[in-house]
Amino acid sequence: MENAQYLDQLLFGVLPYLALATFFLGTIQRYRSQAFTYSSLSSQFLENQRHFWGMVPLHYGILVVLAGHVVAFLFPRQLLAWNGHPVRLYILEISALIFGLLTLVGLLTTLIRRLGYSKIRTVTSTADIVLYLLLLVQVASGVTVAVTHSWGSSWFAASAAPYLWSIVTLDPNISFVLAMPFMVKVHIVNACLVIGFFPFTRLVHILVIPNPYLWRRPQVVRWNRAQDVR
Amino acid sequence: MNVRSQVSMVFHLDKCIGCHTCSIACKNIWTDRKGTDYMWWNNVETKPGTGFPTRWEDQEKYKGGWEKKNGSISLKSTDKKRIILNIFHNPHMPSMDDYYEPWTYDYQNLFNAKEGPDQPVALPISKVTGDHINVESGPNWDDDLGGSPIYAENDPNLKGLTEQQREHLFAIERLVMFYLPRICNHCLNPACVASCPSGALYKRGEDGIVLIDQKKCRAWRSCVSACPYKKTYFNWFTGKSEKCILCFPRVETGQAPACFHSCVGRIRYLGVLLYDADRIEEVAHLPDEELIDGHRSLVLDPNDPQVVEAARRSGVHDSIVESARNSPVYKFVKEWRIALPPHIEYRTMPMLYYVPPMSPVMSERNDKTVDNVSDSLFHDIEQARIPLKFLANLFGAGHEAKVVYALRKQKAVRWYRRALTVGDVTLDEAKRMLAAADCTVEEAEAIYRLTSLCTFDERFVIPPSHREEAIEMMEDPHERRQSTGFGFLAGPRRGL
Helix, strand or coil: CCHHHHHHHHHHHHHHHHHHHHHHHHHHHHHHHCHHHCCCCCCCCCCCCHHHHHHHHHHHHHHHHHHHHHHHHHCHHHHHHHHCCHHHHHHHHHHHHHHHHHHHHHHHHHHHHHHHCHHHHHCCCHHHHHHHHHHHHHHHHHHHHHHHCCCHHHHHHHHHHHHHHHHHCCCCCCHHHHCCCHHHHHHHHHHHHHHHHHHHCHHHHHHHCCCHHHCCCCCCEECCECCCCC | CCEEEEEEEEEEHHHCCCCCHHHHHHHHHHCCCCCCCCCCCCEEEEECCCCCCCCCCCHHHHCCCEEEECCEEEECCCCHHHHHHCCCCCCCCCCHHHCCCCEEECCHHHHHCCCCCCCCCCCEEECCCCCECCCCCCCCCCHHHCCCCCCHHHCHHHCCCCHHHHHHHHCCCCCCCEEEEECCCCCCCCHHHHHCCCCCEEEECCCCCEEECCCCCCCCCHHHHHCCCCCEEEECCCCEEEECCCCHHHHCCCCCCHHHHCCCCCCEEEEEEEEEHHHHHHHHCCCHHHHHHHHHHHEECCCCHHHHHHHHHCCCCHHHHHHHHCCHHHHHHHHCCCCECCCHHHCCCCCEEEECCCCCECCCCCCCCCCCCCCCCCHHHHCECCCHHHHHHHHCCCCCHHHHHHHHHHHHHHHHHHHHHCCCCCHHHHHHHHHHCCCCHHHHHHHHHHHHHCCHHHHECCCCCCHHHEHHHHCCHHHHHHHCCCCCCCCCCCCC
């Protein structure tokens, strides 16, 4: 095999597993030993105006885009069927692009806010900067792909989804990826980096979304007695 | 009847001299860490004034607490739907600008400055960024009515006062003020607890102290918006919310909280109240004018055999019931009814009560002479320099009756004592006043004693914490011995 093939094998066949292993081991270990550090580390208190224009587009944008990826991964056939009708394809493509751009705008606003306000700079760590750069590459490459290689929702279902499934089923088939354009490859490799870096960043707040909140009673009382008398 | 015990508090405002010793005692113990510099778990505000954070009582702006709509109550801006939608940006959260940017001074410059024609000065430096800052405001910027045209006149409690009343209140040389020391109220229906998406906030079952689980807090920040008293603070460094813990490590070991212990004016009282936890929801739904009576009706009589029996069933230890019998708070709140909850209209059912302050009589006559003689016994309460309406906005949900009752009783006790010690009032007249103020001679003596002569042990009746019943005490002592006392303590920090 040539060097390029080794590299492909490394980037698309090995790196995803390294990333996933780091992700699971890292987050679990951090939760067990350093629960205190699981926080969204909000900086709204220090700056309340720009915060809105960064956080809201960033979060709503990325939530929709990520959901799109997950749906395409889980239900590729249904997605292809949906896209069979051009109007539905256009609607999907345009809304995906809009939310992608929303994410990008939010991310850029956040980055500018991070570096532009001295108060916010004091609560910005090196890990934050690395993370923002990774995310920027991820979102920018995603948007570039969406613009330059149209009908992504269809070809994702046809070739990216099988690749991802091959990773999940522990039988990596990188041939799906090799034929893809450069930007898509960047998107995939960088995604692995984000996932691998995830446990060491503020991103862990995604894992502690407030789930019992919606159905718990309003008031919380904790007893420090061995046997609750009530 | 579900009996629970609550460590409750009374602040006697007539005795507060505004010395801020309480604030300093608290700060030195709990909030001198990075990220907490700006927090004042205990602070003392000058009233009329805008308080801390600025205009915290303005719920049009901060949208804290509960509100009653169509017969049911909900959090004003932090109910579940709105928290989920606004979790990325909390629209009603105060920012550091509403408090102040903490600072210190560049003292090193006094030693290290190069020789020059001027004396070196210690310039203020931000404790957030470390840069030089131009200090424009800070906590207690309006202390003792400093800058009152800007601050005092913006007090939200001036709502509903007539033009004339405002004019009198702010006329130079007739200015009047009192102090309002504030800590967390450790409410029965806390908005902060109800709003937390992570369920990190909780009320301790045994003594009702409201705490934030630092390991569960994820910085969703809803408690900061939800607390109408703005007594949960956001630690911008660790990304966790923090609040007054009523010095629980001290209370558990039988000591008064630091702010109580250090109080120079001896204005603070602490003791147990037994309450009926089953009725909290019902009382929180009452109309505004019935809230104070309703809130008071939650408090149970520890001498009532039925209550004692119910307390036993609910697992409240006999020693705590005994402690409740000696509670100074019970006397002020339930027996004498001269201590009132602050802003009960927020419906969080605060368990810190205030004895409203007396103030000098208006003493305005056409010929500019001071004349305090009147046929009316309580004329100086109606004509007090602090308008009743102002006190009613603070302590009576806008209704004056409860405040008037508390002030009349205090006044009658004073006149009664005056008759005994000074003699310029006849005992007959004093007793007439007592009767008019719904107060017996015995009660007057008791109020006098607990107000003026109170010893440390009379002011602070701290219930036993029964740590011997705590969960950790049920563990195998051999195993527990192996797992404690050796290891590494890590200070709080930001992220990994």
